[in-house]
Amino acid sequence: MSESSHKKSSTSAADGQVPKAVVSRLSLYLRELQRLMHDGQETTSSTHLGRLLGFTDAQVRKDLAYFGQFGHPGIGYRCHELVTAIRRILGTDRFWPVAVIGLGNLGRALLGYRGFGHQGFRIVAAFDVDPAKIGQELDGIPVYALEHLPEVVRRQGIKLGLIAVPAGIEGILNFAPATIAVPDGIKMVGVDLAIELEQLSFAVVNRSSNA
C-alpha cells in the first residue's frame, strides 16, 4: 500500500495486520533456514521447509506472502536470501543492545548466555541495587546502579530489557528451559529466548500496528 520504484517486495512493516502466529512461525523458519545453510544447503522449497517444521507447504508460502515475494518459481527459496529477508522483517538485521535488570541467580545466568548473540541481541548493561555489584563487570558486562538506568539506557540506545528481578504478586519470576532435540515419548514444552526476543523486536519495530 505504498510501493513505488523498487519492485514489489515490501520487506518492511507488513502493511496490514500480521497475525501473531505468523510472526512466531517466522522465527522457526529462520532457525531452520540457518540450520540448512549450516549444512551447506543453498536453496529450499516451501514443501521442504514445511515438512521440516510440520507445516504444510501452503502455509509456509502464505506466511511469507504477508511480507513480500521472496521465492523463485520453479526453484524455491535461496536460503541466504530468505534468511536476510526474515531478519529484516523481524528487525534482527541490526544488533539490539539489551539490558538485564536484576542480578540474582537468574540475572547472572542470563549474563552467562551469549548464545542468542548470534540472533542479533547483545547484553550490554546490567543493573542492580547491590553496592557490592555496582561498578563491577560480570562476564564482561558492566553493572550499574539501578538509578542510572534511564541515563545508561538513553546513552546506549537500549530498547529491550530482560527483567530478572524476583518479584510480582505471585512471587514468581519465571524461566522456561527448552531443548531443540525431541526426546522420545516425552512431552516437552519450551521456550527459546532468542525467539521471544525476536518476537519482541518485531513488536517494537512495528509498534504502530500492535499498539
Place this chain on the structure above:
Amino acid sequence: MSESSHKKSSTSAADGQVPKAVVSRLSLYLRELQRLMHDGQETTSSTHLGRLLGFTDAQVRKDLAYFGQFGHPGIGYRCHELVTAIRRILGTDRFWPVAVIGLGNLGRALLGYRGFGHQGFRIVAAFDVDPAKIGQELDGIPVYALEHLPEVVRRQGIKLGLIAVPAGIEGILNFAPATIAVPDGIKMVGVDLAIELEQLSFAVVNRSSNA
C-alpha cells in the same frame, strides 16, 4: 462419554480433543482466580473473569465447558470450587516432583526458585556430571551423578524434568523471563514457568489424546 453416577461434571481427561489454546487459557483463569481469592472474593462471573483477562464472557464459559459444568446460573462461579476444578484438570491437584538436569548458572537459578512450588511443582533432585557437585546439597536439593538419573527418577516417581544443559545445535539453551506487571508503552513477551509446567502436566496426564 463415560459418565455414570456422579452428575455430569467430568473433571477428567476432556473426552475429545481440547485445543491447545484452551489449555493455556486455563492457566490464566487459574492465576486470576487465585488472585481474586487472595483478595477475598468468593465468587466471580464469566464476564468479570473475561474482562480481567481481556477475553469475552462467552469464551470463558466455552473454555470451561470443554471439561464440565462448574458454574451456577444466576450466581456465577465460586472461586474456590473453580480453582479446585481447574487444578484437577491441569493435573496440579497433586504435587509433581521435578528434576533439574544440569547445574550451570541456569540450573542453579532454577533451584533457587521455589515460587512455582505454590502451583504444585517441587524440585526434588538435581543432576550433574561435575564430581565437585555430586553428593552435595544445593538449596536443600540433593545433587546426583547423571548416571543415576534413571534410578533416582524411578525411585522418586519423577515425571517432569527441566533440562538446563547448555547444549543443542544452536548452542542455545533458552530462558525467558517474564513479569506479571505491565510496564507502560513497553512491548513485553514473556513466559511463566509455572504455566509451562501446568501445560506439561496436562499433556502428561492426558497423554493418550495428544500422543
Place this chain on the structure above:
DNA sequence: TAGATTGTTAATCGATTAACAATC
C-alpha cells in the same frame, strides 16, 4: 418475582489448506 448468569446452539470470523495459473 425480577435480575443475573449459566451452558449451549447457531452465526461469524479468521486461519489453514487445496488448487492452479504463472514462471523459471
Place this chain on the structure above:
DNA sequence: TAGATTGTTAATCGATTAACAATC
C-alpha cells in the same frame, strides 16, 4: 520442453462470539 515450484485465489476447517432458553 517438461518438471518444479512459486504466489494467490477459492474452499475448508476451526475457533470465537452472539444470542437465548434454562436456572438460581
